[in-house]
Amino acid sequence: xxxxxxxxxxxxxxxxxxxxxxxxxxxxxxxxxxxxxxxxxxxxxxxxxxxxxxxxxxxxxxxxxxxxxxxxxxxxxxxxxxxxxxxxxxxxxxxxxxxxxxxxxxxxxxxxxxxxxxxxxxxxxxxxxxxxxxxxxxxxxxxxxxxxxxxxxxxxxxxxxxxxxxxxxxxxxxxxxxxxxxxxxxxxxxxxxxxxxxx
Amino acid sequence: xxxxxxxxxxxxxxxxxxxxxxxxxxxxxxxxxxxxxxxxxxxxxxxxxxxxxxxxxxxxxxxxxxxxxxxxxxxxxxxxxxxxxxxxxxxxxxxxxxxxxxxxxxxxxxxxxxxxxxxxxxxxxxxxxxxxxxxxxxxxxxxxxxxxxxxxxxxxxxxxxxxxxxxxxxxxxxxxxxxxxxxxxxxxxxxxxxxxxxxxxxxxxxxxxxxxxxxxxxxxxxxxxxxxxxxxxxxxxxxxxxxxxxxxxxxxxxxxxxxxxxxxxxxxxxxxxxxxxxxxxxxxxxxxxxxxxxxxxxxxxxxxxxxxxxxxxxxxxxxxxxxxxxxxxxxxxxxxxxxxxxxxxxxxxxxxxxxxxxxxxxxxxxxxxxxxxxxxxxxxxxxxxxxxxxxxxxxxxxxxxxxxxxxxxxxxxxxxxxxxxxxxxxxxxxxxxxxxxxxxxxxxxxxxxxxxxxxxxxxxxxxxxxxxxxxxxxxxxxxxxxxxxxxxxxxxxxxxxxxxxxxxxxxxxxxxxxxxxxxxxxxxxxxxxxxxxxxxxxx
Numbered sequence: 001x002x003x004x005x006x007x008x009x010x011x012x013x014x015x016x017x018x019x020x021x022x023x024x025x026x027x028x029x030x031x032x033x034x035x036x037x038x039x040x041x042x043x044x045x046x047x048x049x050x051x052x053x054x055x056x057x058x059x060x061x062x063x064x065x066x067x068x069x070x071x072x073x074x075x076x077x078x079x080x081x082x083x084x085x086x087x088x089x090x091x092x093x094x095x096x097x098x099x100x101x102x103x104x105x106x107x108x109x110x111x112x113x114x115x116x117x118x119x120x121x122x123x124x125x126x127x128x129x130x131x132x133x134x135x136x137x138x139x140x141x142x143x144x145x146x147x148x149x150x151x152x153x154x155x156x157x158x159x160x161x162x163x164x165x166x167x168x169x170x171x172x173x174x175x176x177x178x179x180x181x182x183x184x185x186x187x188x189x190x191x192x193x194x195x196x197x198x199x
Numbered sequence: 200x201x202x203x204x205x206x207x208x209x210x211x212x213x214x215x216x217x218x219x220x221x222x223x224x225x226x227x228x229x230x231x232x233x234x235x236x237x238x239x240x241x242x243x244x245x246x247x248x249x250x251x252x253x254x255x256x257x258x259x260x261x262x263x264x265x266x267x268x269x270x271x272x273x274x275x276x277x278x279x280x281x282x283x284x285x286x287x288x289x290x291x292x293x294x295x296x297x298x299x300x301x302x303x304x305x306x307x308x309x310x311x312x313x314x315x316x317x318x319x320x321x322x323x324x325x326x327x328x329x330x331x332x333x334x335x336x337x338x339x340x341x342x343x344x345x346x347x348x349x350x351x352x353x354x355x356x357x358x359x360x361x362x363x364x365x366x367x368x369x370x371x372x373x374x375x376x377x378x379x380x381x382x383x384x385x386x387x388x389x390x391x392x393x394x395x396x397x398x399x400x401x402x403x404x405x406x407x408x409x410x411x412x413x414x415x416x417x418x419x420x421x422x423x424x425x426x427x428x429x430x431x432x433x434x435x436x437x438x439x440x441x442x443x444x445x446x447x448x449x450x451x452x453x454x455x456x457x458x459x460x461x462x463x464x465x466x467x468x469x470x471x472x473x474x475x476x477x478x479x480x481x482x483x484x485x486x487x488x489x490x491x492x493x494x495x496x497x498x499x500x501x502x503x504x505x506x507x508x509x510x511x512x513x514x515x516x517x518x519x520x521x522x523x524x525x526x527x528x529x530x531x532x533x534x535x536x537x538x539x540x541x542x543x544x545x546x547x548x549x550x551x552x553x554x555x556x557x558x559x560x561x562x563x564x565x566x567x568x569x570x571x572x573x574x575x576x577x578x579x580x581x582x583x584x585x586x587x588x589x590x591x592x593x594x595x596x597x598x599x600x601x602x603x604x605x606x607x608x609x610x611x612x613x614x615x616x617x618x619x620x621x622x623x624x625x626x627x628x629x630x631x632x633x634x635x636x637x638x639x640x641x642x643x644x645x646x647x648x649x650x651x652x653x654x655x656x657x658x659x660x661x662x663x664x665x666x667x668x669x670x671x672x673x674x675x676x677x678x679x680x681x682x683x684x685x686x687x688x689x690x691x692x693x694x695x696x697x698x699x700x701x702x703x704x705x706x707x708x709x710x711x712x713x714x715x716x717x718x719x720x721x722x723x724x725x726x727x728x729x730x731x732x733x734x735x736x737x738x
Contacts, residue, residue: 010310010385017377021415028419028449032434035445118431127440134432134441138423 008172015176019183022146026187029139033194036131043128047136048199050115055106056196059099060188066095067185070154070178080168082161089158092181096151103144107137139191143184150184153177210616210713224320227312228716230614232319233297239326240290244603247282248679250274252672255638257655259669261662268655272341273356275653277333279344280361284368285326287599288457291464292410293322293375295606296403298614300379302707302714303397305388305723310381314374321371328364332357343653345454348435348446352427359428362421369414369421372460376410379403388706390725397705397729398487402467405491409456409463413499417453420446444509451502459498461595462562463491465602466533469555471729472609473537475703476552477544480730483536490529497526504573508582516575523573530566534559549701550624554605557632561597565590568643583653586646589639597635604628604682609701611690616713618696619689623681630678637671705729 037044073088110133114121117137122130157177160166166174211230223231254274257264266274297315301308309315333339336357342350351358383396383404396404423446426432433439435446474481481487503511503519511519537559546552568590571577581587612618641664646652650661657665699708704727710718727733 007310007385010381013384014311014314014377014381017380017411018373021373021377021411024412024415025419028416028423031449032445035442036434036440039442040440117426118433122433123439127438130433131440134434134439137430138426138432138434142419142422 006170006172008170008175011172011176012179015179019179022183022187026139026142026190029135029142030190030194033135033139036128036135040126040128040131043126044132045199047129047132048195051136051196052106052109053196055102056192059102060192062095062099062102063185063188066092066099067182069095070181074171074175074178077161077166077171077174078168082164082167085161085174086158089154089161093151093154093158096147096154099147100144103140107140136195139195143187143191146184146187150177150181153180209715210711211716212616212713213716225316227308227316229297229301229308229312229315230714230716232315233294233299234614235319236289236297236322237294239322240286240294243281243285243326244290244600245683247278247286248676250278250281252676254278255669255672258657258665260666261657261659263656269341271655272653273333273339276340276343280329280340280365282595283344283457283461284365285329287461287595288372289322289368289375290461290599290603291468291606292379292403292406292460293319293372295399295468295603295610296375296379296464299610299707300382300400300403301386302710302718303400303705303729304383304386305391305706305719305725306382306386307718309378310385311378315378318371318374318378321367321374325364325367325371328367329361332360332364336360345450346421346424347450348424348427348443349437351424352435359425362424366418366421366425369418372410373414373418376407376414379407380411383407388719388723388725392725394485394488395725395728396488398470398481398484398491399464399467401488402463402470402491405495406460406463408492409460409495409499413453413456413460416449417457420449420453423449444506447506447509448502451505455502455505456495456499458591458594459494461599463494465558465562465599466491468602468606468609469537469558470533471703471705472551472555472605473540474544474730474732475609475701476547476549476555477541478547478702478732479540479544480728480732481536482539482542483532484728484730486532487536490532493529494526497522497529501526501573504578507575507578520573520575524570527566527570527573534563534566547701550619550621550628551605551609551701553625553628554601554608557628558598558601558605561593561601561635564640565593565595565597568593581646583651584646585642585650585652588652589642589646592639592642597639601631604631607686610707611686612696612712613707614713615690616696617690617693619685619693623685627678627681627685630681631675632678634671634673634675634678638668638675639671641665641668641671699735702732702735704732704735708735 069088069091073085073092076085076088110116115133116122117134122133154177157166157174160173211228217225223235226232253265254271257266257271257274297309336359337355338357340346340351340354340356340358340361342354342356342358346358346362351362383400387396423432423434427435433441435441435443437443470481470487501519501523503515504523507516507519568586572581572587572590608619608624645661645664645668648661648664650657697712706723706725706729707714709723
C-alpha cells in the first residue's frame with residue numbers, strides 16, 4: 001500500500017480495533033455487574049426498582065434517534081449534500097445534549113433521595129445496595145463521559161464538513177466518528193436492560 | 200572521510216523544515232518517534248536500575264541500612280512502576296518497533312503517523328504525571344506496582360495520581376498496538392507475503408493484539424482504584440459488600456498478558472539476530488511466527504496463577520495451573536528453533552549475538568522457574584518469596600532487557616550511521632552476564648530458603664546470600680555502565696557504519712545508512728524471504 005493514496009479501509013480497520021478496546025473497557029464493568037449480581041440478587045432487584053424507567057426509556061429513544069441521524073449523515077455526505085449532512089450532525093449533537101440533560105435530571109433526583117456514592121444512606125444500608133448504586137454511577141458516568149467525547153468529536157467533524165475537508169470523495173473521518181457514536185449507543189443498549197428492565 | 204561523515208549525519212537526521220526540538224517532538228517520521236521513545240525508555244531504565252541498586256543496598260545487611268521502611272516501600276513500588284510501565288512495556292515495541300517495523304515491511308511509515316506521534320505525547324504526558332505523583336500529595340506510592348486493594352484505596356500516599364498516569368500510559372500503548380496491526384495488514388510492500396514478514400515484525404503483530412485486547416481491562420481497573428479513592432464507591436471494600444479478590448482478577452487479566460507484551464518483542468529480536476550471526480536461514484519460520492500468536496492467545500487465559508493463595512477454588516487452581524503449563528509449549532518451540540538454527544551454522548560471536556545467546560539461557564532459566572511457580576503445590580511454598588523476584592527478573596531483565604541491548608547493538612548503528620567498539624561491548628556484556636546471575640540466582644536460592652519479597656528486614660540466616668546478591672548488583676552495574684558508555688560514545692562519535700556488515704537479508708539492510716526520511720525512494724518489490732541469505736554476500 002503506497003503512502004501516496006489515502007487508505008480508507010486501513011482507517012476503518014484502525015477504528016474498529018479502537019472500538020474493540022472500548023468494548024473491553026466497558027466489559028470490565030459488566031464483569032463486575034455479573035459477579036455482584038449473582039452475589040446480591042435481592043439487593044440488585046430492590047435497587048433496580050428504584051431507577052426511573054421513564055427517564056431510562058426516553059434516553060434510549062433519544063440515543064437511538066441520534067444514531068439514526070448519524071447514519072443518515074454518512075449517506076448524505078456521500079451524495080455531496082453538505083447542508084443536509086450538517087443538519088443531521090446537529091441533530092445528533094442535539095440528541096447528545098438532550099441525553100445528558102435527562103441524565104442530569106435523573107441523577108439529581110437520586111442525589112435528592114440521598115443516593116449518591118459514599119452517601120450516609122448507602123453506607124447505612126445493606127452492602128449489596130451500595131454495590132448496586134456504586135456500579136450504577138460508575139457505568140452511567142463512564143458512558144456519560146463517552147457521550148460527551150462523542151459530541152465533541154461530532155462537533156469537530158461538523159466543522160470539517162463545513163470547511164469541506166470532509167466531502168463526497170473523502171469522508172472516512174465522518175464514517176469513523178459515526179462508528180464511535182454507534183458504539184456509545186450500543187453500550188447504552190446493554191446498560192438500559194441490565195439496570196432498568198431485567199431486575 | 201568527509202564524505203562518510205556527511206553520510207553519517209544524512210538520511211532522516213537532516214533537517215526537514217522545522218528546527219530545534221520542534222523537528223523532533225512534532226515529527227511524524229516513525230524513525231524520529233522511535234528514537235524519542237528510545238531516549239525516554241532508556242532514561243527510565245537507568246532511573247529504575249538506580250532505584251533497584253538502592254533497594255539492594257538496603258537489603259545488603261539485616262536491619263535499617265540506608266533508608267527507612269516507608270522509603271523502602273516507596274522504592275520498590277516506584278522501581279516496579281518505572282520499570283514496567285515506563286521502560287519494559289513500551290521498551291522494545293515502541294522504540295525498536297517504530298524504528299524498524301515500517302522498513303522491514305517495505306513501507307514509508309506506519310499506517311497512522313499522526314496517531315503515532317499522539318501516542319508518544321501520551322507516553323510523555325503519562326510519564327510526567329507518574330513522576331509528579333512521586334513528589335506531590337502524600338508522597339510516592341507505597342503499594343507495590345500491583346496497587347492491590349484494599350491498601351491502595353486507603354493509603355495516604357499519592358496513589359490516585361500515579362494510577363492516573365499509568366492509565367494515560369495504557370492509552371498510549373493501545374494506540375501503538377492499533378497502529379502496528381493496521382500497518383502490518385495494510386502497508387506491506389508488493390511481494391511481502393505473510394510468510395516473508397521478518398519474525399521481529401511477526402512478534403510485534405502478536406504483541407499488538409495483546410496490547411489492544413488486554414490494556415482496556417487495566418484501564419478500567421485503574422479507573423476503579425481512582426474512583427474508589429475519590430468517590431468511595433466501595434466496589435472493592437469488604438465492609439461495603441465489595442470483593443478485593445475481584446480487583447486481583449481484573450488486575451491480572453491485563454497484567455499477565457502484559458508480561459507477553461514485554462517478552463514477545465524480545466523474542467522477535469532474537470529470532471532476527473540468531474540467523475544473521477549464524478549465517479543460516481531461520482529454522483522453523485512458520486512455527487516461530489505461529490508460536491508468537493499461540494503465546495499471546497494462551498497467555499490471555501492464565502492470570503489466575505498469580506492468585507493461588509488469594510482464595511480460589513481447588514478446581515480454579517487446577518485449571519489455571521494446567522493452562523499455565525500450556526504456555527510453556529510455544530515458548531519451548533521458540534527456544535528449540537533458535538538452537539536448531541545455530542546447529543552447523545557459521546556462528547560469529549559479535550556483541551548482538553552474545554546478548555542474543557545469553558537471552559536464550561537466561562530466558563530458559565526464567566521460564567523453567569516459572570513452571571515451579573505455575574505448579575500449584577510448589578507455588579504454595581515459594582509464593583511471595585524472593586524466588587518470584589528472581590524468576591521474573593530472569594524473564595524480564597535476562598529476557599527482555601538483554602534483548603533490548605541486543606537490538607541496540609544490532610540496529611542502532613544502522614540508524615546513527617556510526618558504530619560502537621566491539622571490545623568494550625563484549626567486556627560490558629561479560630560483566631552484565633556474571634553480575635546478573637550472581638544477583639538473581641542468589642535471589643532464587645533465598646526464596647527457596649523462605650525469604651519473603653518486599654520485606655524491609657530479614658532473619659540473620661539470610662544475611663550472607665543477601666550480601667552476595669548486592670555484590671552481584673554492583674558487578675551488573677559496572678557491565679551496564681560500560682555497555683551504555685560504549686554505545687553512547689560509538690553512536691555519536693564512533694567510526695562510520697555503512698552498508699550491511701553483518702549480512703542481514705531483511706529490507707532494513709537494503710537501504711542507505713542512515714535511512715532516508717522516506718525510507719524507500721520507490722516502493723520496493725520483495726522477491727525473497729527475510730532469512731534468505733543467498734546473494735546478500737557473506738561478510
